[in-house]
Amino acid sequence: MKSIQLKIVILLGALLLTFSSFNFAQKKPRVVPKPKVETSQVQERNVRAELNFLASDAMQGRGSFSPFEWIAAQYIASQLEQFGVEPAGEKDADGNVTYLQTVDVAGRNFLQSSTLKAGEISLEQGKDFGVFQLSTDKLSGETQTLKFGEQPKAGAFVLVIPAEDEKLDTFFENIDKFFAAGAKAVFIGETKEIREHWADLQSNKISLSKRAGNIFVVSKDALSKLAEGTKVEFTGEFAEPQKQHTWNAVGKITGSDAKLSPEIILLSAHSDHLGVRPNAEGDDKIFNGADDDASGCVAVLELARVLSSGAKPKRTIYFAFFGSEEAGGNGATYFVNNLAFPKEKLVANLEFEMIGRPDAKVKPGELWLTGYDRSNLGAELAKRGAKLVADPHPEENFFQRSDNFTLARQGIIAHTVSSYGLHNDYHHASDEVKLVDFGHLTRAVNSMVKPVRWLVNTDFKPSWNEGKKP
Numbered sequence: 001m002k003s004i005q006l007k008i009v010i011l012l013g014a015l016l017l018t019f020s021s022f023n024f025a026q027k028k029p030r031v032v033p034k035p036k037v038e039t040s041q042v043q044e045r046n047v048r049a050e051l052n053f054l055a056s057d058a059m060q061g062r063g064s065f066s067p068f069e070w071i072a073a074q075y076i077a078s079q080l081e082q083f084g085v086e087p088a089g090e091k092d093a094d095g096n097v098t099y100l101q102t103v104d105v106a107g108r109n110f111l112q113s114s115t116l117k118a119g120e121i122s123l124e125q126g127k128d129f130g131v132f133q134l135s136t137d138k139l140s141g142e143t144q145t146l147k148f149g150e151q152p153k154a155g156a157f158v159l160v161i162p163a164e165d166e167k168l169d170t171f172f173e174n175i176d177k178f179f180a181a182g183a184k185a186v187f188i189g190e191t192k193e194i195r196e197h198w199a200d201l202q203s204n205k206i207s208l209s210k211r212a213g214n215i216f217v218v219s220k221d222a223l224s225k226l227a228e229g230t231k232v233e234f235t236g237e238f239a240e241p242q243k244q245h246t247w248n249a250v251g252k253i254t255g256s257d258a259k260l261s262p263e264i265i266l267l268s269a270h271s272d273h274l275g276v277r278p279n280a281e282g283d284d285k286i287f288n289g290a291d292d293d294a295s296g297c298v299a300v301l302e303l304a305r306v307l308s309s310g311a312k313p314k315r316t317i318y319f320a321f322f323g324s325e326e327a328g329g330n331g332a333t334y335f336v337n338n339l340a341f342p343k344e345k346l347v348a349n350l351e352f353e354m355i356g357r358p359d360a361k362v363k364p365g366e367l368w369l370t371g372y373d374r375s376n377l378g379a380e381l382a383k384r385g386a387k388l389v390a391d392p393h394p395e396e397n398f399f400q401r402s403d404n405f406t407l408a409r410q411g412i413i414a415h416t417v418s419s420y421g422l423h424n425d426y427h428h429a430s431d432e433v434k435l436v437d438f439g440h441l442t443r444a445v446n447s448m449v450k451p452v453r454w455l456v457n458t459d460f461k462p463s464w465n466e467g468k469k470p
């Protein structure tokens with residue numbers, strides 16, 4: 001035992017002597033900075049990892065104003081920090097800039113229940129009719145069946161019976177004309193699209209709108225009870241307003257060029273979706289929003305990853321992930337109204353929405369830009385390698401249906417990049433990760449790297465085309 005202990009002591013002494021002589025013999029080691037390798041390739045494994053989290057059941061559909069929307073913003077913030085993107089949100093209690101913006105949203109008094117009488121017959125909300133827009137809680141008048149373009153009587157409840165395949169979004173300009181002419185309400189007869197989204201219409205939370213007029217959708221079975229000249233009475237019961245919050249995740253890369261760095265390029269997406277809808281058809285009540293818009297969030301995250309590596313861009317880049325787009329664009333509205341820089345320095349905004357699957361209406365690998373003909377931005381990006389073409393679905397009015405429009409209405413050149421092929425999973429519980437084409441999504445983001453690099457390193461300033469400014 002003693003001989004073993006002696007051997008151990010000798011061995012330890014030898015080791016100490018070795019380390020001691022090494023330390024004295026060596027000069028202070030020179031730290032060689034590891035070269036920053038520029039990343040130019042978006043990796044599918046990263047795309048999968050990010051989208052699998054954002055669109056998982058654990059996120060409960062990232063509903064607007066919900067804790068899960070907040071978690072999504074926190075996750076995105078952590079990714080931006082990991083990539084080395086600078087925080088560009090609000091300050092915390094210690095005065096440190098964070099990646100989040102907390103947005104107070106004025107509480108709304110949502111419709112709890114309603115009664116609608118057609119003559120002596122009571123119609124049931126959810127079964128016979130759905131409320132689309134309300135500007136008052138009490139209404140009465142007589143029905144008048146009209147076609148778009150015809151003149152209503154003052155105070156009329158206009159009944160419109162559209163063609164089976166007409167799109168709801170195409171109605172509103174004509175409906176506004178009815179209200180401008182003195183109509184009190186408009187009942188829209190059931191169409192194929194309304195029937196497909198009936199559950200969504202019933203589960204939507206309705207509050208009093210600042211827009212003029214009252215809009216209802218009516219089932220085919222109820223149409224016969226709303227014949228010409230029927231006296232109609234509506235009463236709505238509203239809950240007390242509740243305080244709400246939404247959250248933006250915002251980061252930036254400060255430009256390196258003294259002349260160009262004050263100019264801003266904004267890359268954005270919206271992080272919320274529809275949450276959990278108890279009234280949805282089928283067993284699945286979680287609206288995961290994998291394509292809408294986890295795919296867009298992943299696109300902006302991966303562009304942040306790539307653009308934060310290598311040489312700094314000449315212009316400053318902001319990355320914004322807007323909250324509560326689905327509830328009225330609250331996050332984007334707050335962002336544009338509380339800019340940390342002069343608005344005129346915001347050169348362009350590219351929103352990314354629904355690029356998780358290819359669109360059969362364009363060539364393989366192509367993406368489309370909403371409002372392509374409204375400015376010269378899309379054409380210039382296409383010259384630099386962007387596989388961007390004009391929106392093949394102009395009848396859908398997509399330019400006005402994303403957060404880009406919130407900025408465009410304030411004069412900022414803002415468009416949305418997409419490849420949405422009008423799939424049937426839009427705003428349904430079936431918009432899940434398993435349906436995302438990860439090869440397409442990865443290639444789509446990669447195809448935008450080079451043209452975006454050009455945009456953030458050039459002095460080119462896009463402009464609205466003649467007569468196309470919103």
